[in-house]
Amino acid sequence: MDVETVERLQKMFGDRATTDLFERSFYQRDLAPVPDFLVKPLAVTLPDIVLRPRSTEEVAAIVSLAAAHNVPVTTRAGGSTVYFNTVCTRGGIILDSNGLDSLVTVDSVNNTVRAGAGMTWWKLAQVLERSRLALCSYPSSAQSATVGGWLAMMGYGLGSLPYGPLIEQVIAAQVVLPDGSIRELTKTSQPPVDCLAASEGTLGVITEVELKVRPQPESQWHGLAAFRDAVDMQAFIEEAAALANKPFNLHFSDPGCNALRHRLGLGSEQAANVYTVAFDTDGTQKETEAACQAYHRCRQKTDGEDLAGEGEAEWQHRFFSLVLKREGPSLLGVEIWLPVTGLAEYLESVAGLEKTKSLGLKSYGHIVTPSHAMVMTMFNADERDTVGYLQGLAFVKKLHDIGARYGGSPYGIGLWNTPYLARCYSQAALQELKEQKTLLDPRGIMNPGKRYEAPLLLKPALFSVGMDLLAATTLVYRGRGGRNQL
Template identity: 35%
Template sequence: MNYNFKLLEDVLGNRITTDEFECALYSTDLAPLPGIINLLFKTTPDAVVRPETPEEISEVMKFANKNRISVTPRASATSALGGCVPTRGGIVMDMSSMDNKIEINEKERTVIVSCGVVWKKLEKVLNINGLALMTYPSSSPSATVGGWLSSPGCGVGTLKYRRVHEQVLGMEAVLPDGEIKGYSEKENHKFLGSEGTTGIITMVKLKVRELPESVSPHLLTFDSQEKFADVIQELVELKPFNISYANRAYAQMMKDVQGDNTNPDFEFRILVVFDGNKKEVAESVKKLYKIKKSGGIGVEPAELAEEEWGDRFNPMRIKRRGPTLLAGDLLVPLSRLNTVISKLGKININGLGIEGSVVSENKAIVMPMYLTDERKFMDFIFALRHLKKMNDIAVSAGGIPYGTGLWNSPYVNKILGGEGLKEKTGLKKKIDPHNILNPDKYLGAKLAIPSLVFHPKMYGLSMFLAEIAAKPLRFVGLIK
C-alpha cells in the first residue's frame, strides 16, 4: 500500500526514509528470522523515521493514526524475541536520536533522562556526579532507557534494588493518537514492560543512589551442579548487589571466542558482587568466607573475578562463536533452579551453554543457548523446536518465558496470567483502539493466519510434529 510519507518530510526533513535497503535493515533484531516468517508477516517497514523531540513523535503518530498505519518503536534492538520487528510493514520509529537530556538532582538523588540515552552513558554521567544507577541491563553499552523500561526490566543490580520499573518516579509518553502526556508513579504501569504497545516513552524520572564506596567481586567454582544450586541460595541471604552464573559449556564457548585453547576445570561458576560502604562490604565478604569454608567450592584469583565483573557489559560477544546462536530466556523459581537446569540438560543438544543471574530472593533468570547455522535451512528450522521445550520446562517448574515479543506470544496467558492479560488487553483497546502501536506483539498476534499459527494449541502441535520429523532426519544426516 502506498502512503504519502512526503507529508512527514515537512516535520522530519531528511530523518525519514523509504529506501528499500535502509528499511530492510530494520526487518530483524538480535536474532535471525527464519524465512517462513516472511510468509506470515511483512517484516520490512514501508518507512523509517528518526524523531528528535516528543513533538515530532506526536506528528508521526497523528499521521499513522489518521492513515491506519502501524508504528513499531525501535531502540537498539538488543532483544531476540522479535518485539521491535514490524509485522505489517508500516513505520519503524527509530528512537536512538531521542538522547538529548540528562538532568540530575543530586539532593533528591533523581535523574530526568530522555528515552534514547544508553544506560552506560547515563551511568558514566551519574558517576561523575557521585551517583549511580540502582540497576541496569547487561547490554548497557547499547540498550536505551526507553527500550529497557519497555521490557520486563531485570538486570544487573535487580537482586538488591528490584526491577528497574520500581525506580521510575514518573514519565512522559506519546499516545497512539499523538497526545503527549505526563504520568505519575502510580500510572507508570500502563507503559512499563508493555513492549511499546500502549505508548511511546519519551522521558522518565528515575531514582538513583550514591556511588558505592567499595565494590568487591568474587568468582567461585563448583565440581557439582548440586553444590552450585545449594550455595547460590546461601549467597542470596548475604544480600549482594549481583549474582550471575554459568556452566562449563558456556565458559567453553567464551574461551573459544577469545581464542583460549584451555578447557574449563569446573562444572559451574558463580560471580557474586558486593557493593556499598567499606564496612558493609567487609562484613559481607566475611560471611562469604564462611560459606567458602564449607567445602566443594573453588575460589578463583581476585584478578580473574575483577576481569569477569568488568566483562559484564559484553555478554553478546558469545555470538561470535556462531555461525548462529539461539538462546532461551527463562524466569524460574530459585528453589527449582537445579531441577530446571537438569531438565534442560536432557534436551538432545550437544554443548548446551547455560548462563543466568539471580534477580530476586526467589527468582532466577536462566539462558540456555546452543549453536546452529541459519544458512542451512533444515538445520535452522528444526533447531527452533528446542526453544519451545525450554519454555515448557520453565512453565512446568512454576516459571515463565522472560519477555513476550513475537516469539513467546503462545505463552502470553502464562506470562501475564488470566487477569493480567484481560487488564492489559482492555488497556490496549482503550488507548489504541485501531491497534496502531506495535501490533501482534506482547498480547499475541491478531492477523488471521499468524493468530492461528501462534495459537498455543497449534503452536504446540507444530512443535510436536517437528520433534517427530526430526528423528529420521537426524538419522539420515539431514539435520544435526
C-alpha cells in the same frame, strides 16, 4: 501507507525520514536470526518509512498523523531483543527513538536523574559518574539498550537483586499516547507509569524517564565461586540471595558455558568444567569487606571453591555474554524467568537433553530477586540450513517446556513467544492487559501483532504439535558444528 502521508512525513522530517529500501531493510530484524520463509507468512516486517525524531513534540506529531490515518507505529531504539518486539508486523512507520538521547536534569541533592528515552544505559552511567552518582540497576546489554527500551521490557538485570526492577526506580515518565497526546505518567496518574513496564511499545512512545539513582559507591569487591554440581550451586545462590546486605549482582554459568569461555580465551581452565557463581558487591569499604566475608561463609557452607582473582575478570566481561556467538554463525535459545528453587533441576534436565541430542547447550543467568532468576540457555544456529534451523526451533520449544516444568515462563513476549502466553499470564490477567490496550489504543496502531495474542501459525495447539513432531524426528541439526569455526 498512502503516498500522500509518506510525502507529508518526508517533508516534515527531511533527511531524518527515509523510504530508501536499503536503509529500511536494516529494520526488518533484531538480534534473532530468523529466515524469511518463517517470517513472511506471519508478518510484513519492511516498514513503509523510517523516522528519527529528536523531541517529544516531533514524536507527538508522528503519532497524531498515524492515528488520523490508522497507520501502524513501531518504536525501535537499540533493538537488542530477539523476539521481534521492535520489528513491525504490518509495515507502517518505524519510529527510531535513538535521537531522544538528551540528558534533561541531574539532581545530586535528591539523587534523581531525568533522561531522554533514547539514551543508552552505558552513556547514562558515564554522565552520572561525573556527578558522583550511579545507577541502581542496568541491563547486561547496557552498551546498546536504551532507558525507554528497558522500561518497556520487564527491566530486570544487574542491580535488581538489591534495588528491585526498574519500574520501582522510576519516578515519572513522559509518554506520547496512541492518540498523539503528551502525558506525564507517575505512580498515581491514570494510567499509572507502572503500565509501561513490560508493555513492549504497545501502549505509547516513551520519550523521557525520571529515575532514582544512588551515590557512587566508594568500594567494590568481586568473587567467583566454583561448584561440582548444580545442587550445590543453587544452595550457594539461595544463601547469598537471602543476605541482609544483598550483593549487587549474582551471575551463574554452567560447565557448557564455562568450557566455551575457556576455548574463546575468556575464562580459565580451572573454571572450564564446573558451575560458577560471580558475587559482585559495592558500597562503603566496611560494607564490601563484610560482603566478602559473607561470600566466603556462604561458599564454605555449600562446598564451593573460591577461584581467587577471577572475580574481577568475570565482572569486566559482564556486558559481553553474547561473545558466545563466536562459536558459530548464530545462536538459538531461550530466556526464562525461573524460580531459584527450580534452578538446579532445570540445569540438570538441560544437561540430560544435551547428552541425548549433543546440541552444544550452554546456560548462564542473573539472580534478579531473592526468589527468581533470569536464565539464558543457548546453542549454535545457522539460518542458512533450512531443515536444521527448523529442528533447532523445535529444541527451543523443548527448552521452554523444561523451564515450565520447574515453574518458569518466557522473559519477554514480542512475536515469537506468543505461543507461551498462557504460561506468562493467567486468563484473567491477560484479559485485563487486553482491555488496557483497547482503552489506550482503540485503533490498535501501536506495535500491532505483538504480546497479546498469537497469530494463526503460532497458536499454541498448532505450534506445539508441529514443534514436538520436529523434535522427535531423526536429528539433522547441524548448527552445533560451530566448534570447528573457532
